[in-house]
Amino acid sequence: MPIIAVNFKVYPQVMGAGALRLAKICDEVASKTGAQIIIAPPMTELSRVAAEVDIPVFAQHADPARVGSSTGHVPLEFIRESGGSGVIINHSEHRMGMADIEFLVKKSKYLSLETIVCTNNVPVSAAAAAFNPNYVAIEPPELIGGDISVTSVDPSIVSNSVKEVKRISSDVAVLCGAGVKKGEDVKKAVELGAEGVLLASGVVKAEDPKEVLLDLLGC
Amino acid sequence: MPIIAVNFKVYPQVMGAGALRLAKICDEVASKTGAQIIIAPPMTELSRVAAEVDIPVFAQHADPARVGSSTGHVPLEFIRESGGSGVIINHSEHRMGMADIEFLVKKSKYLSLETIVCTNNVPVSAAAAAFNPNYVAIEPPELIGGDISVTSVDPSIVSNSVKEVKRISSDVAVLCGAGVKKGEDVKKAVELGAEGVLLASGVVKAEDPKEVLLDLLGC
Amino acid sequence: MPIIAVNFKVYPQVMGAGALRLAKICDEVASKTGAQIIIAPPMTELSRVAAEVDIPVFAQHADPARVGSSTGHVPLEFIRESGGSGVIINHSEHRMGMADIEFLVKKSKYLSLETIVCTNNVPVSAAAAAFNPNYVAIEPPELIGGDISVTSVDPSIVSNSVKEVKRISSDVAVLCGAGVKKGEDVKKAVELGAEGVLLASGVVKAEDPKEVLLDLLGC
Amino acid sequence: MPIIAVNFKVYPQVMGAGALRLAKICDEVASKTGAQIIIAPPMTELSRVAAEVDIPVFAQHADPARVGSSTGHVPLEFIRESGGSGVIINHSEHRMGMADIEFLVKKSKYLSLETIVCTNNVPVSAAAAAFNPNYVAIEPPELIGGDISVTSVDPSIVSNSVKEVKRISSDVAVLCGAGVKKGEDVKKAVELGAEGVLLASGVVKAEDPKEVLLDLLGC
Numbered sequence: 071m072p073i074i075a076v077n078f079k080v081y082p083q084v085m086g087a088g089a090l091r092l093a094k095i096c097d098e099v100a101s102k103t104g105a106q107i108i109i110a111p112p113m114t115e116l117s118r119v120a121a122e123v124d125i126p127v128f129a130q131h132a133d134p135a136r137v138g139s140s141t142g143h144v145p146l147e148f149i150r151e152s153g154g155s156g157v158i159i160n161h162s163e164h165r166m167g168m169a170d171i172e173f174l175v176k177k178s179k180y181l182s183l184e185t186i187v188c189t190n191n192v193p194v195s196a197a198a199a200a201f202n203p204n205y206v207a208i209e210p211p212e213l214i215g216g217d218i219s220v221t222s223v224d225p226s227i228v229s230n231s232v233k234e235v236k237r238i239s240s241d242v243a244v245l246c247g248a249g250v251k252k253g254e255d256v257k258k259a260v261e262l263g264a265e266g267v268l269l270a271s272g273v274v275k276a277e278d279p280k281e282v283l284l285d286l287l288g289c
Numbered sequence: 290m291p292i293i294a295v296n297f298k299v300y301p302q303v304m305g306a307g308a309l310r311l312a313k314i315c316d317e318v319a320s321k322t323g324a325q326i327i328i329a330p331p332m333t334e335l336s337r338v339a340a341e342v343d344i345p346v347f348a349q350h351a352d353p354a355r356v357g358s359s360t361g362h363v364p365l366e367f368i369r370e371s372g373g374s375g376v377i378i379n380h381s382e383h384r385m386g387m388a389d390i391e392f393l394v395k396k397s398k399y400l401s402l403e404t405i406v407c408t409n410n411v412p413v414s415a416a417a418a419a420f421n422p423n424y425v426a427i428e429p430p431e432l433i434g435g436d437i438s439v440t441s442v443d444p445s446i447v448s449n450s451v452k453e454v455k456r457i458s459s460d461v462a463v464l465c466g467a468g469v470k471k472g473e474d475v476k477k478a479v480e481l482g483a484e485g486v487l488l489a490s491g492v493v494k495a496e497d498p499k500e501v502l503l504d505l506l507g508c
Numbered sequence: 509m510p511i512i513a514v515n516f517k518v519y520p521q522v523m524g525a526g527a528l529r530l531a532k533i534c535d536e537v538a539s540k541t542g543a544q545i546i547i548a549p550p551m552t553e554l555s556r557v558a559a560e561v562d563i564p565v566f567a568q569h570a571d572p573a574r575v576g577s578s579t580g581h582v583p584l585e586f587i588r589e590s591g592g593s594g595v596i597i598n599h600s601e602h603r604m605g606m607a608d609i610e611f612l613v614k615k616s617k618y619l620s621l622e623t624i625v626c627t628n629n630v631p632v633s634a635a636a637a638a639f640n641p642n643y644v645a646i647e648p649p650e651l652i653g654g655d656i657s658v659t660s661v662d663p664s665i666v667s668n669s670v671k672e673v674k675r676i677s678s679d680v681a682v683l684c685g686a687g688v689k690k691g692e693d694v695k696k697a698v699e700l701g702a703e704g705v706l707l708a709s710g711v712v713k714a715e716d717p718k719e720v721l722l723d724l725l726g727c
Numbered sequence: 728m729p730i731i732a733v734n735f736k737v738y739p740q741v742m743g744a745g746a747l748r749l750a751k752i753c754d755e756v757a758s759k760t761g762a763q764i765i766i767a768p769p770m771t772e773l774s775r776v777a778a779e780v781d782i783p784v785f786a787q788h789a790d791p792a793r794v795g796s797s798t799g800h801v802p803l804e805f806i807r808e809s810g811g812s813g814v815i816i817n818h819s820e821h822r823m824g825m826a827d828i829e830f831l832v833k834k835s836k837y838l839s840l841e842t843i844v845c846t847n848n849v850p851v852s853a854a855a856a857a858f859n860p861n862y863v864a865i866e867p868p869e870l871i872g873g874d875i876s877v878t879s880v881d882p883s884i885v886s887n888s889v890k891e892v893k894r895i896s897s898d899v900a901v902l903c904g905a906g907v908k909k910g911e912d913v914k915k916a917v918e919l920g921a922e923g924v925l926l927a928s929g930v931v932k933a934e935d936p937k938e939v940l941l942d943l944l945g946c
Contacts, residue, residue: 080359086336086370113363114335114348114371117305121337129333131361139434139490140299141380142350144332151305152333160825163360167822172851194829197854200895215358238857238895271358384605387598391632413610416635419676457638457676518797524774524808551801552773552786552809555743559775567771569799577872577928578737579818580788582770589743590771601798653796709796 072256073266074286075108075186075207075245077130077158081274089115090122092279097123099283106266107283108186110158113144120153128156128186132178134170146177156184158268159203162211168197175201186245186268195231199238205245206235207268213248215271220248221258232263253285291475292485293505294327294405294426294464296349296377300493308334309341311498316342318502325485326502327405329377332363339372347375347405351397353389365396375403377487378422381430387416394420405464405487414450418457424464425454426487432467434490439467440477451482472504510694511704512724513546513624513645513683515568515596519712527553528560530717535561537721544704545721546624548596551582558591566594566624570616572608584615594622596706597641600649606635613639624683624706633669637676643683644673645706651686653709658686659696670701691723729913730923731943732765732843732864732902734787734815738931746772747779749936754780756940763923764940765843767815770801777810785813785843789835791827803834813841815925816860819868825854832858843902843925852888856895862902863892864925870905872928877905878915889920910942 076096078084084092089111100107101124110128111119120127133143149157159174160166166174171187178185185203189195190211198206208231213220221228228246235242246259247268259267267286276282295315297303303311308330319326320343329347330338339346352362368376378393379385385393390406397404404422408414409430417425427450432439440447447465454461465478466487475486486505495501514534516522522530527549538545539562548566549557558565571581587595597612598604604612609625616623623641627633628649636644646669651658659666666684673680684697685706697705705724714720733753735741741749746768757764758781767785768776777784790800806814816831817823823831828844835842842860846852847868855863865888870877878885885903892899903916904925916924924943933939 077360080354080356080362080364080367082356085356085367086372110360112367112371113332113361114367114373116333117337118340129361135299137299137301137304139382141296141329141377141382141489142332142348143299143383145299147301148299148304148331148333151307152331153305154333158360161360162826163358164362165824165826168817168825168828168854169819169822169847169851171825172848172854176850190826191829193833193858194826196857196895197825197829200853200857200891201850234857238853270360379606381607384607386603387606387609387635388600388603388628388632390606391629391635395631409607410610412614412639413607415638415676416606416610419634419638419672420631453638457634515798518792518794518800518802518805520794523794523805524810526808548798550805550809551770551799552805552811554771556774556778567799573737575737575739575742577820579734579767579815579820579927580770580786581737581821583737586737586742586769586771589745590769591743592771596798599798601796602800708798 071105071287072260073106073108073245074283075266075268076273077110077268077270078112078274079270080112083274084112090119092274093119093123095280096283097125099280100125103287103289105287108156116154117152126155127153128158129154130158131161131164132157132159132174134173146174146181146183150181150183154183159185159187161188162190162209162214172201175203192227192230192234196234196238199235199242202239203242205243206231207245207247209247209268216249218249219251219255220246221255221262225262228259228262228264253288256286257288290324290506291479292325292327292464293502294485294487295492296329296487296489297331297493298489299331302493303331309338311493312338312342314499315502316344318499319344322506322508324506327375335368335373336371345374346372347377348373349377350380350383351376351378351393353392365393365400365402369400369402373402377405377407380407381409381428381433391420394422411446411449411453415453415457418454418461421458422461424462425450426464426466428466428487435468437468438470438474439465440474440481444481447478447481447483472507475505476507509543509725510698511544511546511683512721513704513706514711515548515706515708516550516712517708518550521712522550528557530712531557531561533718534721535563537718538563541725541727543725546594554592555590564593565591566596567592568596569599569602570595570597570612572611584612584619584621588619588621592621594624596624596626599626600628600647600652610639613641630665630668630672634672634676637673637680640677641680643681644669645683645685647685647706654687656687657689657693658684659693659700661687663700666697666700666702691726694724695726728762728944729917730763730765730902731940732923732925733930734767734925734927735769735931736927737769740931741769747776749931750776750780752937753940754782756937757782760944760946762944765813773806773811774809783812784810785815786811787815788818788821789814789816789831791830803831803838803840807838807840811840816842816844818845819847819866819871829858832860849884849887849891853891853895856892856899859896860899862900863888864902864904866904866925873906875906876908876912877903878912878919882919885916885919885921910945913943914945
């Protein structure tokens with residue numbers, strides 16, 4: 071069964087109590103179907119959401135900050151202690167330095183946090199694989215938030231990312247994203263070698279997120 | 290009575306449940322003494338803490354991001370909807386662009402969020418006053434985290450900040466910080482024209498934060 | 509006579525030898541008319557241009573870096589020793605932290621470099637004035653690179669910037685920019701209280717920059 | 728013969744005319760010995776230096792900016808047209824985003840500029856190799872500017888970088904740096920599989936840079 075990672079971003083639908091509402095829907099679908107659904111709520115809702123669901127809760131970002139005298143930054147230790155079980159790193163809306171990405175992936179491993187490193191093309195996917203994260207998520211920035219799935223517009227960016235990532239580190243799984251909205255997009259992603267998808271608006275802005283999730287999972 | 294703003298930073302004492310524990314102590318002291326205590330918990334604990342205390346909860350930082358397609362950033366609207374009532378802007382450990390600071394102060398006003406803009410010297414305090422935040426908090430970076438209070442080492446930076454801030458906008462209150470640990474530091478701050486203090490390690494790392502808070506308040 | 513500050517940016521017209529070519533045209537017009545023309549060539553051409561013209565050569569940016577072990581950053585001392593006589597700070601295409609702007613303005617004064625601090629609205633102009641630069645240049649970002657002058661679209665942003673800047677520091681002169689192309693735009697700027705203009709494409713991309721400069725100067 | 732890349736940084740010795748003075752010494756040594764010496768002068772001196780020497784002149788940094796409306800940033804095209812033949816990317820004193828590094832390496836290739844991508848450990852060296860730059864330069868940040876060569880303190884970081892880089896892309900050459908001062912350091916670097924060194928203070932701050940260069944080259 072494919073992995074579905076839902077980035078809540080900071081859409082109006084997930085402000086305040088909205089984050090928990092969507093989190094519970096994802097939790098319910100995962101529980102009923104046995105699917106692996108990962109959610110990434112807004113930073114300010116992380117602890118509240120993590121306390122109420124069983125599925126893995128990821129932070130949308132982490133700072134390469136150390137525990138101690140740092141203000142407004144989010145170190146990995148705080149993600150874990152707030153109930154998080156992983157982190158999205160280097161999302162196209164929050165790019166990071168190469169050395170910082172490596173630091174975060176390595177430290178996450180030490181803290182037993184899972185990592186999704188986002189990338190924008192095949193060489194960057196290959197580079198990210200050198201850090202041995204759990205997932206590399208390839209998302210062409212020009213397709214993010216759009217209506218056509220990367221798997222239709224640019225299938226080779228997915229299959230070539232898989233090929234290059236596996237060449238560099240066979241343990242790393244590939245997700246893909248951008249424009250993913252339907253079950254057939256997920257099915258195509260898996261055919262191209264991905265183990266799942268990372269998506270946002272397709273679920274968060276849906277009128278009926280549960281229906282969309284079930285469709286994505288092919289249920 | 291002086292205002293006490295406690296920046297929890299990301300000290301180990303406020304990881305996970307530690308943030309709520311300290312928040313409740315601050316809440317209790319404020320309730321018993323009638324003092325104005327503002328707290329700024331770690332970003333990932335904002336909603337959980339805000340749900341459990343009556344005192345004002347500020348975010349340690351906000352991003353100049355808009356509600357919508359943004360990942361890992363914290364827009365002001367999310368701070369408010371997570372239960373926050375204000376925000377620390379431009380802390381010395383999280384400096385921001387001048388145009389972004391102005392944007393955040395203006396938008397906070399519109400959203401009924403209070404603002405503390407941190408500054409590092411007298412001209413920067415004057416500049417911050419031009420944005421009309423609720424508070425300008427002057428903290429010489431070289432004294433932050435240290436053991437000697439700014440009010441002893443450099444009293445004129447406080448009194449001159451007050452003078453310049455009031456010249457530019459008489460509505461803006463001044464806080465001071467860096468090395469503040471005791472009741473006499475707060476007393477001195479008030480004598481220099483400040484309306485209170487912004488502090489962190491003095492309370493957060495204290496063995497008995499309640500005792501320290503009572504001492505700061507002169508109770 | 510109004511001050512004309514020409515930001516060369518990195519337009520194709522000023523790549524390589526193109527920078528010196530335009531610099532010499534500006535130099536010639538200044539020399540013939542007695543006008544005050546300031547030029548800001550691309551960073552990589554600073555020393556070559558400064559060696560060949562008599563008019564003031566400004567850097568388009570400076571980093572808050574110290575002389576010593578720093579790579580690819582441009583400290584103020586290097587601008588001066590490469591022949592520069594001033595610097596543009598906080599251009600809308602290169603925004604900086606508030607504390608860094610203050611540091612650069614103060615250090616420029618010490619090094620006898622002149623400063624133009626760019627701003628985007630009236631409160632930010634007021635804030636910049638608190639640092640006492642030689643010039644505050646107000647440029648609404650949404651009009652930069654456009655065809656209609658700020659002096660026509662939003663004259664009050666110029667006059668109110670002048671009023672606020674003078675209230676805070678009477679020594680600071682105001683320039684305005686964005687969409688400035690013709691002599692009548694400059695005339696209007698001066699009527700609104702500005703002492704000149706900061707412009708880029710109007711001169712750099714002109715077929716005949718000399719003719720444009722003479723028109724701007726009302727000659 | 729080993730490659731010697733000299734990063735001038737912004738040491739006081741290379742302010743203003745000092746950059747050209749050192750550049751000519753490097754040029755003379757290269758010409759006399761037939762060695763490959765690359766120099767990276769301060770940004771503001773790039774065109775002046777490039778006009779006067781025959782050895783390759785690299786920029787210390789490039790911005791992922793496009794030719795056009797951009798202020799104070801240095802696009803690759805301007806480096807080339809100012810006479811540069813390459814660029815240092817991601818120096819430890821000027822870290823960059825992973826996607827930006829990939830963009831700059833790819834575009835440099837298109838513009839026939841050579842690239843040195845700096846890295847801080849073995850996994851980051853491996854990642855950089857995925858972009859196919861001309862050189863990966865491994866420099867442990869904690870040793871930069873120090874007196875003991877990376878080749879003595881941590882030889883395995885060099886040999887393992889070589890191994891990993893070659894595994895990912897056999898065309899990429901490895902340089903090493905940090906603490907490199909003498910001919911024996913260079914000799915050791917070559918024994919560990921590097922094709923040369925990247926250094927700064929060892930040459931720039933030397934009383935007699937010519938003597939140091941000849942020693943480094945084993946002449």
